[in-house]
Amino acid sequence: MKLYDLIILGAGPAGITAAVYAARKKLDCLVVTQDIGGQAAWSGDIENYTGYQFISGPDLALKFHEHMRAFSIPVQMPQEVRHVTKAGQLTEIRTDKESYLAKAVIIATGKRPRPLNIVGENEFRNRGVTYCATCDGPLFKDKKVAIVGGGNSALDAALQMVKISPKVYVINNTLELSADPVMVERLRRHTNVEIWNNTRITNITGDTFVRACTVEKSDSSFSLEVSGVLIEIGLIPNADCVAMVKRNLVGEIIVDSHNRTNIEGIFAAGDVTDVFEKQIIIACGEGAKAALAVSRYIATTTFS
Secondary structure, eight states, X not given: OOEEEEEEEOOSHXXXXXXXXXXXXXXXXXXXXXXXXXXXXXOSEEEEETTEEXXXXXXXXXXXXXXXXXXXOOEEOSOOEXXXXXXXXXXXXXXXXXXXXXXXXXXXXXXXXXXOOOXXXXXXBTTTEEXXXXXXXXXXXXXXXXXXXXXXXXXXXXXXXXXXXXXXXXXXXXXXXXXXXHHHHHHHTOTTEEEEOSEEEEEEEESSSEEEEEEEETTEEEEEEOSEEXXXXXXXXXXXXXXXXXXXXXXXXXXXXXXXXXXXXXXEOGGGBOOSSOXXXXXXXXXXXXXXXXXXXXXXXXXX
């Protein structure tokens, strides 16, 4: 089995930036991932990412990928990481296809959508139930949709859908929206959107595709006719493959200012960690930090 200096798990903003910085430090690096771009590729309109006043999520993900390819960094994709274990000073990564060995690892696996866990959700997944407005939004052109959530991701989805849908319902189970005020203000300008706070969806129904959902609002319950239910209620860290590292109460990997975990040789960066705020630009910075920390770690460690 070939021994790499560094293996990066994930190719979202954190993972790709880590790979670029690792290449600049002349580390023998491999990227193992299921896809390219991570959550950035799912985002709609991205504003004020440094260098771009405005760019779409897929376009920014493409720019990231082009930057990584310029350094000829090898990528194994698609592969799902199953286990990360220590083998003495080294770290072994086992995926659904192969095993790899490295002096250091950066966990940059990001997060995955949080499900509602209600009746009909799994039954109509990809048949009207979706977790990505950027990916699947165009399927609901000229159709009514319900968007579940009240944070930035939910309002980003709503702002995409009001352009193509005759009616958008934002179903938020808290008393007020938690999204940035500028996004709330922008959404309220549209006449084809209704925002329902202190409300929740309890059931999704249909035939071959979604036709309606059951809504509980105040003390009443009623059926809302929609063709799509876009679930945007947060994300779950993809950290299950690294059982040995310490995590916080919501499952995020705990790192220090050098992106080190509690296990020597294992670093983490981006949304999978407990870093303050989850923003693309922050994930990129964390990826750069992690790669620089790995470079120093390898340079100052004797591997027997």
